[in-house]
Amino acid sequence: MRSAGAALLLLGFGIAGCERKIESAGPRYGSTPSAAVEAGYSFAIHPLYNPEKLMRAYQPLVDFLNSVIEGPRLRLEASRDYASYEGKYRERKPELLLPNPWETLQALKSGYRVIAMAGDPGDFRGLIIVRKDGGVEDPQDLKGKAVSYPSRTALAACVMPQYFLHVRGIDILGDIENRYVGSQESSIMNVFLKLTAAGATWPPPWRAFVKDHPGEAEQMRIAWETESLVNNSVMIRADLPFETGERLRAALIGLHETERGRSILAGMETSRFLAASDDDYDAVRAYIECFERDVRKVESE
Numbered sequence: 001m002r003s004a005g006a007a008l009l010l011l012g013f014g015i016a017g018c019e020r021k022i023e024s025a026g027p028r029y030g031s032t033p034s035a036a037v038e039a040g041y042s043f044a045i046h047p048l049y050n051p052e053k054l055m056r057a058y059q060p061l062v063d064f065l066n067s068v069i070e071g072p073r074l075r076l077e078a079s080r081d082y083a084s085y086e087g088k089y090r091e092r093k094p095e096l097l098l099p100n101p102w103e104t105l106q107a108l109k110s111g112y113r114v115i116a117m118a119g120d121p122g123d124f125r126g127l128i129i130v131r132k133d134g135g136v137e138d139p140q141d142l143k144g145k146a147v148s149y150p151s152r153t154a155l156a157a158c159v160m161p162q163y164f165l166h167v168r169g170i171d172i173l174g175d176i177e178n179r180y181v182g183s184q185e186s187s188i189m190n191v192f193l194k195l196t197a198a199g200a201t202w203p204p205p206w207r208a209f210v211k212d213h214p215g216e217a218e219q220m221r222i223a224w225e226t227e228s229l230v231n232n233s234v235m236i237r238a239d240l241p242f243e244t245g246e247r248l249r250a251a252l253i254g255l256h257e258t259e260r261g262r263s264i265l266a267g268m269e270t271s272r273f274l275a276a277s278d279d280d281y282d283a284v285r286a287y288i289e290c291f292e293r294d295v296r297k298v299e300s301e
Contacts, residue, residue, distance in 0.1 A: 040073035041240075044094035046085050046103060046232070047150070048205060050183055051078035057208075058098075060264045064255070069247050081182050082151035096248070097235040101284040102155040102298060104233040108278055112235040115249040117276035119204075119231040126160035126226035127206055129191050129199045132219055136197055139168040139224070145197035146177040148190035153298055155284070156202035157184060159291055160226040166295050173296060185209065192216045198223065204269035229287060230280055234273065249275060 043065075045058050055076065062076045077094055079085035088094055089107045098118055099107055108114075128147075130136040142165070149158035158180070162172050170176060179196060181187055184205035191199040201209075210217040234252060236245040252273035255261035265272060288298060 040075055041095035042077045042093070043074045043096040043098070044077040044079065044085065044088055045098045046100055047079055047082055047183060049208070050185060051080075053185075053208075054078050057268050060267055061255075064260065064264055065248065065251055068251050071244060071247075082153050086153065092237060095237050095240055098232060099235065100153075100155045100232050101230055101281055102153055102159065102288060104235065104281050105285055105288070107235055108281075111238045113238050113245070114233045114235055114276050114278050114281065115245045116234040116252045117231050117274040117280065118234055119270045120272065120274070121230050122228045123203050123271065124156050124231040125202060125228040126156045126158075126164060127201050127203065127222050128161050128164070128224045129188055129201060129206070129220050130197065130223045131191055131194065132221050134191075134194075134197060136223060139165050139170055142170060142197055143175045146179050146190075146195070148179045148181050148187040148196040148199040150180070150182065150184050150187050150201070152178075152180050152300075154200075155229070156226075157187065157200045157205075159288070159298060160229070161200040161224075162295055163291050164224060164226045188220070189216075191220055207269050230276075230283055231274075233276060233281065 043062055045054055048054060049057060055078065059076055062074050065074050072095075074096065077088075079088065085099075086103060086106065089097055089099065089103070089112065090110050092110055092112075097103075097107055097112060101124070104114065136142060147161075147165075149161070152158055162178075165176075166172055172178065179190065181190055184201050187199040187201050188206070188209050190196040206222070234248070236248065253275050256265060256272040292298060
């Protein structure tokens with residue numbers, strides 16, 4: 001039976017879809033923008049963290065962009081989960097996005113364009129986390145056990161780890177139980193609490209978890225890492241002025257050159273922004289084609 005302390009940790013990380021209520025000063029979820037949001041541009045970040053933590057990590061970036069770029073004010077927008085976030089760009093609601101590479105391909109279809117890459121490509125890789133005392137040494141040890149992921153559409157934290165296991169002889173839909181638990185932290189905490197034998201995430205959330213929860217992290221280890229791919233993108237809706245996108249691109253790719261910028265990047269667990277375009281995500285399209293041919297459809301099993 002879990003201790004009271006473990007149960008509180010479980011609730012704090014939003015396991016099984018539970019969300020902590022956010023005070024009014026934090027990011028807002030709603031599907032219908034408020035009057036304040038309508039007056040400016042919404043910058044919707046995909047669910048890297050729970051909304052409160054996402055606010056702490058990304059509000060400094062939004063504040064910086066508002067201080068150096070003239071025009072409509074930017075407002076950070078969080079989402080409850082991956083499905084909620086993906087619904088927003090399909091309806092073309094936010095003006096700006098920071099999606100994962102798979103979501104980038106979908107947003108291209110909805111009328112957005114890429115202006116930057118959010119992080120070095122080498123940092124975009126899947127991590128499979130296990131407990132040190134869990135007895136998992138080989139992928140075959142996962143047969144008959146449960147594995148946690150943030151979402152079935154999380155590229156680095158689900159699709160790439162599942163493909164990694166597939167190549168190593170695991171029947172993803174037959175040999176293991178796949179649990180899509182809603183967030184990066186939940187995926188990791190499922191492992192800590194022994195609810196799953198392994199959990200998938202990717203480097204920025206894992207680094208943040210190690211900093212914030214060193215005691216829990218010490219009881220786990222990275223069992224395997226996948227290959228890397230292109231990193232998350234920054235996108236702007238195609239109906240916005242071209243010059244707006246160019247100003248945002250210049251501000252983002254120069255961020256690492258100043259002390260303030262490096263501090264902002266450190267808070268996001270991101271090394272820098274790189275100039276990028278739609279074409280840079282063609283490699284993701286090819287990867288997804290192989291995954292869907294060999295393993296499963298990304299959006300459904």
